[in-house]
């Protein structure tokens with residue numbers, strides 16, 4: 001009887017290992033994601049109350065991020081994909097000129113862009129993990145607001161707020177999905 005249950009346990013461990021092996025490892029460095037979050041947080045102030053009306057048009061689809069912390073490798077991949085894809089699509093938006101009224105600290109903005117770029121390289125294999133279009137729908141809504149004269153500043157602020165939420169939530173709820181091994185302080189500049 002003991003032998004049978006031992007075998008069952010072994011079998012279970014094996015199948016879990018197989019699942020993990022079947023999925024190519026695709027990792028993001030948690031320290032870099034954390035620095036990216038902090039740079040984005042520190043480059044400006046809190047979300048302006050006067051921008052609240054923009055929430056009608058820009059509301060991040062938060063359910064796209066798996067809710068609970070889990071050792072499930074599939075959930076990890078999904079969570080990392082949400083981080084990757086959000087930064088990737090935001091990167092395209094950030095290639096546009098920022099409106100002059102936006103008083104973001106340029107030095108921190110440049111460092112944020114640098115870290116973002118680094119994560120894009122690191123997480124390239126995450127591209128296409130999920131076929132969901134909900135994020136692209138969100139980003140086209142953001143772009144629509146940015147293109148409207150008078151609402152661009154609030155559009156940028158909303159995008160920044162939502163990116164901060166994504167990075168922070170992923171780091172908190174899916175802490176173990178990131179690699180934390182080597183402490184590589186982000187290079188300045």
Ligand SMILES: *[C@@H]1O[C@H](CO)[C@@H](O)[C@H](O)[C@H]1NC(C)=O
Nearest residue numbers: 057059060061134137138141
């Ligand atoms: C984008 O805007 C459309 C129209 O307002 C809305 O139906 C849709 O839910 C929005 N997409 C997201 C992801 O918020």
Ligand SMILES: *[C@@H]1O[C@H](CO)[C@@H](O)[C@H](O)[C@H]1NC(C)=O
Nearest residue numbers: 054056057144145146148151
């Ligand atoms: C917000 O969405 C509504 C309805 O889709 C649209 O009429 C309006 O122009 C949008 N506002 C901005 C600032 O893009």
